[in-house]
Amino acid sequence: MSEKTKTKYQVTVGDESAKLKTVTFDEINIGDELPQYTKWITSQSGMRFGRTYKDVFSGHINPKVSEGQFGVRSMPVQGAVIEAGVTPLIINWLRSAKPWLYGGRQESKFIQIVVPGDTLIYHGKVLDKIIEKDKKYVMVDVFAENQKGEKVMVGTVRVAF
Amino acid sequence: MPEVGVIDIKWEDLVPGKVIASQSYLITPDDIREEAEAYEDYNPLYSDPEFAKNTDMGCVVAPFYITLGEFLPPLMKAGLKMGINTIYSSSIKESFKPIFVGDLITKKLIVEDKYEKRGKKFYTWRIEWFNQDGELVKRHLRTSYWVGTPQPLIKLDRKGREVVE
Numbered sequence: 001m002s003e004k005t006k007t008k009y010q011v012t013v014g015d016e017s018a019k020l021k022t023v024t025f026d027e028i029n030i031g032d033e034l035p036q037y038t039k040w041i042t043s044q045s046g047m048r049f050g051r052t053y054k055d056v057f058s059g060h061i062n063p064k065v066s067e068g069q070f071g072v073r074s075m076p077v078q079g080a081v082i083e084a085g086v087t088p089l090i091i092n093w094l095r096s097a098k099p100w101l102y103g104g105r106q107e108s109k110f111i112q113i114v115v116p117g118d119t120l121i122y123h124g125k126v127l128d129k130i131i132e133k134d135k136k137y138v139m140v141d142v143f144a145e146n147q148k149g150e151k152v153m154v155g156t157v158r159v160a161f
Numbered sequence: 162m163p164e165v166g167v168i169d170i171k172w173e174d175l176v177p178g179k180v181i182a183s184q185s186y187l188i189t190p191d192d193i194r195e196e197a198e199a200y201e202d203y204n205p206l207y208s209d210p211e212f213a214k215n216t217d218m219g220c221v222v223a224p225f226y227i228t229l230g231e232f233l234p235p236l237m238k239a240g241l242k243m244g245i246n247t248i249y250s251s252s253i254k255e256s257f258k259p260i261f262v263g264d265l266i267t268k269k270l271i272v273e274d275k276y277e278k279r280g281k282k283f284y285t286w287r288i289e290w291f292n293q294d295g296e297l298v299k300r301h302l303r304t305s306y307w308v309g310t311p312q313p314l315i316k317l318d319r320k321g322r323e324v325v326e
Binding site for chain 1: 195217251259
């Protein structure tokens with residue numbers, strides 16, 4: 001139980017000795033829906049990610065190459081940018097990165113391109129809970145949809161406790 | 162993606178099981194922060210040691226999705242050209258252990274599989290990350306389809322101007 005105190009100015013201060021509250025395996029139920037996560041895609045999204053591998057002229061950042069590479073001039077963002085939105089979805093839900101970094105698994109399929117101006121909303125729903133020896137796993141169905149409600153990425157995620 | 166290599170990888174060169182390239186990295190705070198920023202993920206767990214100290218990780222850690230340029234830097238190091246002739250279609254990413262500042266990571270790039278389906282050519286990279294203790298910390302199976310070199314192909318001249326081929 002958190003012990004709140006007040007300062008001499010009657011400002012409420014939280015309990016500094018309270019433990020972190022994270023979501024545990026036992027608190028998760030099959031069918032639980034994860035809090036949604038929203039990611040806004042701009043022309044900077046593809047450029048920022050492109051800098052990590054020194055991209056100076058791919059179809060992700062150049063409309064002429066985009067037409068030759070993807071058949072459209074709209075410079076779709078890299079698939080890696082789309083799938084990366086699953087990480088904050090999971091961490092925000094669990095209030096912890098541990099089950100994600102120690103044994104996490106993400107399987108993704110890209111359904112359609114995502115272009116600057118799109119808004120992606122990531123969803124997740126708990127599919128199953130599995131206990132194997134000393135490990136406990138939670139399987140989650142995930143997908144990202146755009147502002148028109150079209151699925152752009154679908155996948156399955158595993159977190160490990 | 163930069164076509165700076167000199168040796169062009171051809172479809173025929175992709176032999177399942179073949180190790181194409183490997184590269185080692187000393188993980189710095191900037192590597193982790195820049196990667197998270199590249200994905201527009203501003204969770205301070207990836208950049209702020211004071212903040213990270215108060216989380217259950219206890220210190221700054223690399224995000225699950227870290228790529229360090231994925232397969233391109235090892236390819237370029239080996240003088241190999243490839244990049245814009247493929248489109249990413251699906252993936253399986255696994256994190257076995259977190260990656261921390263100061264870890265020495267060796268990334269190995271292997272051809273996992275190649276096949277044709279509905280008239281398209283697909284191939285899968287297996288990218289394995291090992292730490293300084295030889296432990297597998299991360300694995301990525303990345304499937305793309307082969308589209309060939311797009312036209313027009315834009316390159317940069319020495320003054321940074323676009324050159325259309």
